[in-house]
Amino acid sequence: ELKVEQNPLFLSMQEGKNYTIYCNYSTTSDRLYWYRQDPGKSLESLFVLLSNGAVKQEGRLMASLDTKARLSTLHITAAVHDLSATYFCAVDGIWGGATNKLIFGTGTLLAVQP
């Protein structure tokens, strides 16, 4: 059974600092997603990583994928308060290739303090 783990579960950081959220998954997959969720809201797509070594950046967020290590990272550069939210990684479940059956991680609650 595919399992997805994120760490840390909770991250309190100061504005202007850098930090990384880690996403480990247990079986082979080359399709990984990052989502942001604000309190009481739905999921906002941040990145789709489709191959080993993929790196994508948008503003202060950068995501990467290492399929051999079964690891994805979400790096936050010079955090600002607006980035406060819960971040989820999700891996495409296995069923003959890409299936859009997403297995989500536990989520990382990010709180950026002034």
Add this chain to the structure above:
Amino acid sequence: DAGVTQSPTHLIKTRGQQVTLRCSPKSGHDTVSWYQQALGQGPQFIFQYYEEEERQRGNFPDRFSGHQFPNYSSELNVNALLLGDSALYLCASSLEPRNTIYFGEGSWLTVV
């Protein structure tokens, strides 16, 4: 272009009742998946519909059923509601080949 739309946004039901949630996928999308997100947890996959057939199913009891219509819209039905069914129900749509998956705003279900 409207994104994924869900209805209703909030509803309260009593234990033992039945509920139907509705989803219209993003224009042109043919695959609809449903997820349950309990408070403080990540979404859990319920099932997926493609070409009006249930293609995949997660670890949910038969009380959870669904349907996809010819226009690709979908319904999620839950029978014999339990308190533990209280959650945010998310609909997601996508198009072959599968890259970005779009989520609706969700339906908040409270079972009392």
